[in-house]
Amino acid sequence: VFQRLYCSIADNCDCDFKANIRDLEWDLFKNVFGQHLAQEVVSEEVSRFLQNKSPDRPLVLSFHGSSGTGKTLISSMVANHLYGSAMSSPYIHQFIPTLHFPSAQHVPHYREELKKWVQGNLTQCARSVFIFDEMEKMPLGLIDVLEPLLGPSYVVFSTNYRKAIYIFISTTGEEVINKVTLENRQSGGEREDINLLELEDGIALEVYNSNTSGFFHSTIVHQKLITRFVPFLPLSRCHVARCTHLQLLQRGVFNRRDVVDAVAAEMIYSPVQGRFFSTTGCKAVPAKINLHL
Numbered sequence: 001v002f003q004r005l006y007c008s009i010a011d012n013c014d015c016d017f018k019a020n021i022r023d024l025e026w027d028l029f030k031n032v033f034g035q036h037l038a039q040e041v042v043s044e045e046v047s048r049f050l051q052n053k054s055p056d057r058p059l060v061l062s063f064h065g066s067s068g069t070g071k072t073l074i075s076s077m078v079a080n081h082l083y084g085s086a087m088s089s090p091y092i093h094q095f096i097p098t099l100h101f102p103s104a105q106h107v108p109h110y111r112e113e114l115k116k117w118v119q120g121n122l123t124q125c126a127r128s129v130f131i132f133d134e135m136e137k138m139p140l141g142l143i144d145v146l147e148p149l150l151g152p153s154y155v156v157f158s159t160n161y162r163k164a165i166y167i168f169i170s171t172t173g174e175e176v177i178n179k180v181t182l183e184n185r186q187s188g189g190e191r192e193d194i195n196l197l198e199l200e201d202g203i204a205l206e207v208y209n210s211n212t213s214g215f216f217h218s219t220i221v222h223q224k225l226i227t228r229f230v231p232f233l234p235l236s237r238c239h240v241a242r243c244t245h246l247q248l249l250q251r252g253v254f255n256r257r258d259v260v261d262a263v264a265a266e267m268i269y270s271p272v273q274g275r276f277f278s279t280t281g282c283k284a285v286p287a288k289i290n291l292h293l
């Protein structure tokens with residue numbers, strides 16, 4: 001009874017929503033390496049969105065960058081710090097095109113199912129989180145079915161669609177991001193000087209014009225329903241070393257500078273001239289650690 005009474009005046013206890021912005025910010029700051037832009041944009045947008053008790057539209061973030069740079073890591077951190085039961089929460093929904101939408105022939109059917117699924121879940125919990133991984137493999141024309149749900153003022157049968165969070169993840173735009181980061185490095189600039197606006201515009205263009213982006217000629221992009229395009233920069237050797245160090249600590253292994261150095265040395269770096277960035281980010285770190293322990 002008390003729970004129901006509280007929920008009638010409070011706004012977010014209809015599901016196990018326990019947002020902890022400070023913990024999210026701390027986690028981003030402490031455990032994500034080399035991604036100052038993503039850290040900044042994600043913590044800023046998530047906290048602004050959650051502080052607004054009646055947002056006029058959902059929060060829609062689109063993560064872009066090469067493999068192993070931390071896109072999935074940050075999306076899990078967001079989910080972990082919004083829900084007490086973390087990624088196993090029934091209010092966090094993850095879609096993987098190759099698994100959930102494998103056949104381009106069934107797009108009309110997938111469209112119906114996806115919209116029904118999202119609406120049904122928002123009726124259960126207005127603060128639901130929807131994560132769409134591997135957007136570059138999303139069949140064309142599918143994601144646009146969500147367009148009405150992502151815009152302002154979409155209310156059906158009193159369900160509030162405006163409190164949801166959508167995260168789209170893809171490698172689309174990696175060329176733009178990697179080029180800008182390389183130029184910055186070659187000119188001896190600080191990584192922190194990389195211009196966010198320039199990158200966001202470049203990614204938006206690429207996402208809209210690339211027929212492998214999942215958002216090819218999408219009304220979602222055209223109508224500017226994506227709150228922010230979030231760039232993930234390619235990782236350098238020092239970031240690989242930090243990933244290795246952290247993962248060793250998480251395994252309870254201390255003082256193994258030899259393993260940190262060996263793992264960082266074994267990664268493949270590009271371009272050939274300069275060898276600045278790990279081609280697989282930190283993705284291969286756990287497998288390499290296993291070889292050295």
Ligand SMILES: Nc1ncnc2c1ncn2[C@@H]1O[C@H](COP(=O)(O)OP(=O)(O)OP(=O)(O)O)[C@@H](O)[C@H]1O
Pocket residue numbers: 031032033034035065066067068069070071072073074170171235243281282283284285
């Ligand atoms: N910037 C980073 N800081 C700390 N750890 C990282 C970072 N990037 C990647 N990692 C680690 O590397 C592994 C792979 O990262 P993640 O799955 O987030 O990559 P991704 O960008 O989603 O790649 P993909 O596009 O291939 O899915 C994870 O174990 C993650 O913890």
